[in-house]
Amino acid sequence: MKEILELRINYQYAHLLFNEDEGVNLGDPLFGPPSVKVVKVDTSTPLWEQVKKTCDYVYETYKKTFYYSWNFKRIYTTKEMAEAKLFKMEVRKCFEPAGEECGTKYDEQSACPICGTGRKQVSPLKLKKGRFLNKRDVARTLSYEIVVSKRFVEVVQKNDIKGMTFGPVYLNNKLSEDCFQLMMEGEHLEVDEQTKFGGEPYDIYPDEGWAEGCPKGDHLGLNILSEAYVKASEALSQYDFLLSRQTYGVKKSLSPNSLFYPQHLLFCSPRLYHVIKDNGLKGFDFEVAHVVENIDQLSFHKL
Numbered sequence: 001m002k003e004i005l006e007l008r009i010n011y012q013y014a015h016l017l018f019n020e021d022e023g024v025n026l027g028d029p030l031f032g033p034p035s036v037k038v039v040k041v042d043t044s045t046p047l048w049e050q051v052k053k054t055c056d057y058v059y060e061t062y063k064k065t066f067y068y069s070w071n072f073k074r075i076y077t078t079k080e081m082a083e084a085k086l087f088k089m090e091v092r093k094c095f096e097p098a099g100e101e102c103g104t105k106y107d108e109q110s111a112c113p114i115c116g117t118g119r120k121q122v123s124p125l126k127l128k129k130g131r132f133l134n135k136r137d138v139a140r141t142l143s144y145e146i147v148v149s150k151r152f153v154e155v156v157q158k159n160d161i162k163g164m165t166f167g168p169v170y171l172n173n174k175l176s177e178d179c180f181q182l183m184m185e186g187e188h189l190e191v192d193e194q195t196k197f198g199g200e201p202y203d204i205y206p207d208e209g210w211a212e213g214c215p216k217g218d219h220l221g222l223n224i225l226s227e228a229y230v231k232a233s234e235a236l237s238q239y240d241f242l243l244s245r246q247t248y249g250v251k252k253s254l255s256p257n258s259l260f261y262p263q264h265l266l267f268c269s270p271r272l273y274h275v276i277k278d279n280g281l282k283g284f285d286f287e288v289a290h291v292v293e294n295i296d297q298l299s300f301h302k303l
């Protein structure tokens with residue numbers, strides 16, 4: 001696996017580490033110098049540490065951030081993909097407005113008062129009519145309500161995929177025949193401690209508590225910063241679609257009026273991965289996820 005961190009660098013300080021012709025400079029030449037330099041950092045090279053040192057320097061000297069935003073891309077070999085026992089799935093497209101803004105009802109009584117994990121959807125998903133799927137088979141709202149195409153549901157049912165359930169979607173208060181909600185129900189996997197969560201890749205900048213997880217343990221941090229690791233579970237051999245027990249994302253108590261809610265990690269079996277790929281279903285990104293065996297169990301098997 002090759003891990004690439006794409007950074008949007010504050011152009012003002014980019015020269016401290018990068019040559020003018022490195023990466024891609026963004027901005028309008030009519031309005032002066034570029035504002036952003038986009039660079040790709042292979043995290044297995046010395047550049048990874050050099051970026052950290054420059055971040056520290058720029059923050060200590062100028063009280064400014066060296067980069068504005070970031071994104072990890074993980075590239076796998078064919079062998080790594082073929083040998084994977086589990087995949088993490090992500091929904092690429094996000095659209096607005098969210099269900100809550102269109103009349104979807106939630107019961108917040110069961111939600112954690114700190115992070116908001118555990119609220120219950122108590123009405124069908126109501127959304128505004130729009131082209132949110134637009135040739136895709138999956139898209140999500142800011143609150144992580146996931147909508148899939150009719151074809152997606154048909155393929156999943158035809159292939160007897162275990163653990164995926166669907167609910168109705170109302171568009172402008174009319175029951176849709178073209179899309180369905182992918183329900184956040186099903187078996188939970190326990191996230192292993194090896195999975196790294198936090199605010200940003202280098203964890204340098206002060207964040208007033210946004211980055212850290214909920215003290216109740218139901219939420220692990222603002223962003224996932226590594227590949228996902230889960231503890232071995234019987235459910236892995238029984239289901240094709242599974243969710244992490246824990247969530248991550250914006251803690252509700254820090255942003256009570258926003259539409260952001262913590263979300264679960266989504267996992268799929270190699271079988272579901274191949275069903276999605278073989279049928280050309282579009283809109284999911286996949287990464288290899290790792291299953292961590294219980295050490296006691298391993299030594300027991302050896303005896």
Ligand SMILES: [Zn+2]
Nearest residue numbers: 112115214216
């Ligand atoms: Zn919580």
